Amino acid sequence: MKHVQDFKVKTYRWLNDENYILTLQGESLETEILPGNFAEIRVPGIADVFLRRPISILDFNPTENTISFYIKAIGKGTRQLGELQIGETISIVYPLGNSYSVVEEGKALLVGGGSGIAPFIQLGRELKKRNIQTTFLIGGRTKNDVFLTDEFSEFGEVLVTTEDGSRGEKGFVTHHSVFSGDFDFNKIYTCGPDPMMKAIAKIAGEKNINCEASLENMMACGIGACLCCVTPTVNGNKVVCTEGTVFNTKELGW
Amino acid sequence: MVDLKVNLGGLQLKNPVTTASGTFGFGTEFADFFDLSLLGGIFVKGITLKNREGNDYPRMAETASGMLNAVGLQNKGIDYFIDSIYPEIKHYNTEIIPNVNGSTVEEYIEVTEKINEVEGINAIELNISCPNVKEGGMAFGVSCPSAIAVTEAVRECFDGTLIVKLSPNVTDITEIAKGVEGAGADAVSLVNTFLGMAIDAQTRKPLLSTITGGLSGPAIKPIALRMVWQVFNAVKIPVSGMGGIMNATDAIEFMLAGATSIQIGTANFIDPQVSVKVIEGIENYCKDNGFDSVTDLVGALEV
Missing domain, CATH: 2.40.30.10 (Translation factors)
Incomplete structure (x- = not known):
């Protein structure tokens, strides 16, 4: 309630x-x-x-x-x-808002950047409860922009990319080696800037993996009354604050 | 006991506090926060004949003491409202007042005819003041002949209380008010939002996809209050007043300026329980100031 x-x-x-x-x-x-x-x-x-x-x-x-x-x-x-x-x-x-759908089996990859790491504490905990093998991939400009990795490590493996290479692999999250070679995740969760989430959604689409993204559109009411925060989807405009913020990336047409 | 009942052009409201169209969804969005049956009425989200997707994102920009919106009447159409939404909200013991929109006079008529067949709906708000649609909307409300024409046409096909929602984006709002009064309106509601815009100086782009949008919130209150006062003095039909009401004191000011009932809009986004607080505040004000009936406040401005 x-x-x-x-x-x-x-x-x-x-x-x-x-x-x-x-x-x-x-x-x-x-x-x-x-x-x-x-x-x-x-x-x-x-x-x-x-x-x-x-x-x-x-x-x-x-x-x-x-x-x-x-x-x-x-x-x-x-x-x-x-x-x-x-x-x-x-x-x-x-x-x-709605929530990420927590998978019951397999391996999950959580990709976040910027302030888009906040939902991953709760999500990581719920995945761990279900014995899901979980990997966090966190991106930042430098090592000083990468936060909460100790907390995430309680729930699974933590991978990092930084644009300047000061921590983890150098580059964007989408360049991380986890995406090359033997990629056996069956679910990707992402949260962060739209360009990052779109790039992750594209990879998920190529690998035919179910992917959920959380949008952070500007809102007024937050409860579905004003309809200011809509996003276009393949099913027409949807209200991000109540029908999201989490969407399957295929529904977003990403 | 203070008598809070008011009569808005034949529509009996248990109290003068209603929620404004476009800011309260269909009511159910607020059902977790308070008992909707406490309200005098709910002006539900604007309805058109057919499904409308509304405008592109971004549709909202925060401004000083207010906000701009450019939603563009996103809704699933009148049939969906009657078949799927109204059955879910009709049990609330409050007046459900649809806000009727159209691109043409024929569309206004068609929507109204459908509503006229629905049992339990006693009033409509004829919206001739939406600033965010390309066709119809505010175009009807900014010229006297078109405001009169659409009001007359809808009057002929609606048996209940006809409330016409006026645009403030006019040279003289009293002329439009007098026009729709003559055309058969039972009440007028004012004001809808003021046409405005916001710019991001860094990107040199507008903040709204539509460039312009409707300004609401406390930023517009003094102008809205002035217009309610002017219209109250110009017509005999009652006024439903709105424009930046954030609390009971604001609501009382609108009633003193001549509003028989008031609508709470943007404040619902800041405090989803604000309308109940306004009801309590109005009742307390009446008690403290020796008014037995809230109607004693209407137009009681001492000048």
Whole structure:
């Protein structure tokens, strides 16, 4: 069930000067949160950030009633969310969107870049519960843009590419050697910038592997009321916030 | 006890708080957040004769104290509404008010005729003010003769309360209001969004796929309030007021300016429970200020 609920800022964990994990604590917590779900966060204390900000849910803890978000400070709203006081009240609408479909057998490859790694904690955990052999492939410009790999390693193998070669293989995620030779994954999950996801979808299509991508279109309501966030699909325009954010890449025509 | 009931051109509302078309889906999107039966009414998402895919993405841009949208009436058509959506929402104890759109007068008539056959629908909102479609929409609402023509045509085929939604993108909104009053409208709703645009200076491109779109939110409230006041003083039929209402105080201001009922729009995106809070706030205001009936607020501006 969707809720609009006040939380308090519990902790910040800064990964570098523009990437952080914001953890909120509530008096209660909706625990039916699925991999790929997001929340609409109201940005307090700044007049010209009018709309809520849709942010992927990184993780949650039902014992402590906490929910956390991986946020990249790229605009006014996401910067302000990094500057709140501990204990400050913040309103979120959650959990929103559909979710990745968790495979029950075989091998899964999770490809992420930029802030598109947030859903992979929950997804990795769910895959591990089902004994799926999971590989994470995380891309960044440099080694300083690659985050959460320790967390991912709890759930499977972690591969890295960087554009400058400072960590892992040099190049884009699509150039990684995992895609050449003996490729025996039966599912690819991807999240990140559209060009990266499209390139991954193309590889998946060539290898005839089922692939799911999570879109991050601009949204107003987040609950399917305003129809601002649509994406074209082979079945017409679909509403990203409720019919997505996760789509099969074939449906997207990628 | 404060009497919250209002009469909007023959349509009885249990309270003056309704949700604006295009901002509240078909209601069910908000059912997790509160009991929809608390509302005076729901102006559901704009409906056309046939399925419409709407405009290309991006359709939205945040602006100072507001937002631009260019959705373009994406909907699955009137038959889908009647067969698949209305049966899911008709059990709510609130007025379900379809927002009727068309590219031609004939399309408006055809949609209205179909709605007129549906039991339980007591009113329609005739949308002659959508700024985001190439054909029809706002074109009907920005000239007096076409506004009158479409209102007269729809009046002839609809037995319930006919509410005409006016565009603010006109030289004198009172002329259009008087025109549709003469053509048989039972009420007017105003304002729809203001035509606006937003530009990304870095890319030198517009932020909306359609270049221009409709501005809503608190940025437009003072202008909307002024137009409600002008129309209230120009016509005898009641006004359903909207434009940037974010809380009960805003809603009360619209009623003082002459609105019999109000519509909450963009605020639904910020707080999905805002409409219930507005109902409570209006009731408390009446109690605190000695008004026995909310209708005492309508046009009670002291000048």
